[in-house]
Amino acid sequence: MSIKVRYFASLKEMTGRAEDQLDFSKSVTVKEIWYQANKDKTLPDNILAAVNMEYVSFDHRVNDGDEVAFFPPVTGG
Amino acid sequence: MSIKVRYFASLKEMTGRAEDQLDFSKSVTVKEIWYQANKDKTLPDNILAAVNMEYVSFDHRVNDGDEVAFFPPVTGG
Amino acid sequence: MDIKILAESFDPWQEIKQYQNSAKKIKGKVGATSIFVGTMRDFNEGDIIKAMTLEHYPHMTEKQLANIIEEAMQKWQIIDALVVHRVGNIFPDDPIVLVAVWSSHRGDAFDSSRYIMEALKAKAPFWKKELLASDDERWVGKNSDGYESRSR
Amino acid sequence: MDIKILAESFDPWQEIKQYQNSAKKIKGKVGATSIFVGTMRDFNEGDIIKAMTLEHYPHMTEKQLANIIEEAMQKWQIIDALVVHRVGNIFPDDPIVLVAVWSSHRGDAFDSSRYIMEALKAKAPFWKKELLASDDERWVGKNSDGYESRSR
Numbered sequence: 153m154s155i156k157v158r159y160f161a162s163l164k165e166m167t168g169r170a171e172d173q174l175d176f177s178k179s180v181t182v183k184e185i186w187y188q189a190n191k192d193k194t195l196p197d198n199i200l201a202a203v204n205m206e207y208v209s210f211d212h213r214v215n216d217g218d219e220v221a222f223f224p225p226v227t228g229g
Numbered sequence: 230m231s232i233k234v235r236y237f238a239s240l241k242e243m244t245g246r247a248e249d250q251l252d253f254s255k256s257v258t259v260k261e262i263w264y265q266a267n268k269d270k271t272l273p274d275n276i277l278a279a280v281n282m283e284y285v286s287f288d289h290r291v292n293d294g295d296e297v298a299f300f301p302p303v304t305g306g
Numbered sequence: 307m308d309i310k311i312l313a314e315s316f317d318p319w320q321e322i323k324q325y326q327n328s329a330k331k332i333k334g335k336v337g338a339t340s341i342f343v344g345t346m347r348d349f350n351e352g353d354i355i356k357a358m359t360l361e362h363y364p365h366m367t368e369k370q371l372a373n374i375i376e377e378a379m380q381k382w383q384i385i386d387a388l389v390v391h392r393v394g395n396i397f398p399d400d401p402i403v404l405v406a407v408w409s410s411h412r413g414d415a416f417d418s419s420r421y422i423m424e425a426l427k428a429k430a431p432f433w434k435k436e437l438l439a440s441d442d443e444r445w446v447g448k449n450s451d452g453y454e455s456r457s458r
Numbered sequence: 459m460d461i462k463i464l465a466e467s468f469d470p471w472q473e474i475k476q477y478q479n480s481a482k483k484i485k486g487k488v489g490a491t492s493i494f495v496g497t498m499r500d501f502n503e504g505d506i507i508k509a510m511t512l513e514h515y516p517h518m519t520e521k522q523l524a525n526i527i528e529e530a531m532q533k534w535q536i537i538d539a540l541v542v543h544r545v546g547n548i549f550p551d552d553p554i555v556l557v558a559v560w561s562s563h564r565g566d567a568f569d570s571s572r573y574i575m576e577a578l579k580a581k582a583p584f585w586k587k588e589l590l591a592s593d594d595e596r597w598v599g600k601n602s603d604g605y606e607s608r609s610r
Binding site for chain 4: 337
């Protein structure tokens with residue numbers, strides 16, 4: 153199962169990456185993806201997650217080909 | 230005591246006049262002014278009154294030189 | 307702060323640009339501008355409206371609008387405000403009223419512009435007479451609550 | 459209905475005029491236009507701000523904004539809506555966001571434009587990084603409630 157992971161704003165700076173391409177042999181949640189991609193980094197408190205550009209909770213299960221994104225609280229407008 | 234009375238919108242059409250100039254020998258209220266100026270016409274229910282361009286109640290007492298106005302509900306904007 | 311009663315058609319966006327360019331205190335501090343523009347519809351209470359005449363009470367209009375803006379400035383943090391209102395003969399799609407409020411924060415801008423607009427509808431001495439498709443004329447009886455459905 | 463994400467400076471009044479001229483369904487039926495424009499202030503949380511960089515998540519931004527407008531159209535009677543948002547490098551007094559709603563009635567226009575603006579602040583994936591007078595940079599932590607005083 154192939155998953156694209158994207159990071160925005162302060163999370164891009166924190167992880168040092170704009171995106172990851174990960175492979176999983178079994179079904180995983182958004183939270184498991186974070187820890188797989190960022191082994192040494194605790195999931196920051198106020199972080200938001202989206203799958204295919206819709207907001208999801210961290211126990212949302214992803215499907216093959218999904219795009220997962222992690223980012224801080226939004227500050228537009 | 231000299232009082233100018235003005236009528237606007239549908240009230241101007243109903244009274245057939247845009248204004249009256251009235252003289253009173255004693256203190257009067259806005260309501261008394263209406264009946265002095267429009268002897269045959271009952272004060273319509275939803276009419277508003279202003280003295281010197283500020284809203285007043287019908288028992289407001291006027292002073293010499295005041296401008297009294299009668300008009301229907303406002304419909305601007 | 308400015309209040310304008312106009313007997314000729316106006317372009318609300320041009321009025322805003324012009325005011326913003328002339329009003330120095332707006333620079334740098336404004337984060338939020340809330341604008342309301344009322345335009346003439348070609349329908350009302352189930353009838354087609356061809357034109358309207360807007361009468362007002364000169365000077366009382368300005369006095370009441372100044373009171374209203376003053377009240378809004380006491381309730382909210384406002385940097386500047388502009389109200390423009392048409393009188394005379396008006397046709398569908400013509401702008402009737404413009405309310406503009408400049409503030410540092412959006413909550414203050416939204417709340418105060420709405421307050422000014424609702425107070426204008428309730429207190430500013432303007433009266434509309436409609437010319438129907440039948441060529442009958444009628445005075446608008448009173449302002450509505452501003453929603454499509456009255457069941458709210 | 460239109461959603462525009464712009465990397466260059468824009469004139470909100472020009473955007474409105476242009477959209478109104480091109481959108482035929484607005485003609486005759488609109489009685490109320492409610493506009494919100496957010497501009498960059500030269501201050502925030504007690505500091506002088508020289509400039510800002512606005513990052514976004516392309517496509518998710520448009521998707522979320524479309525969802526928000528859709529929700530507003532289900533809640534209120536809206537004839538048309540336009541949302542424009544800047545990204546990239548922004549300086550004080552530059553417009554950041556424009557929300558415009560056209561409706562037959564003022565209540566629907568006011569409520570829906572505010573709903574869209576608050577939802578945009580809460581859900582549209584934009585992030586601001588401020589450049590302070592000291593030349594330090596900082597990410598804006600979260601959007602405020604939009605009022606001068608937080609005691610409300």
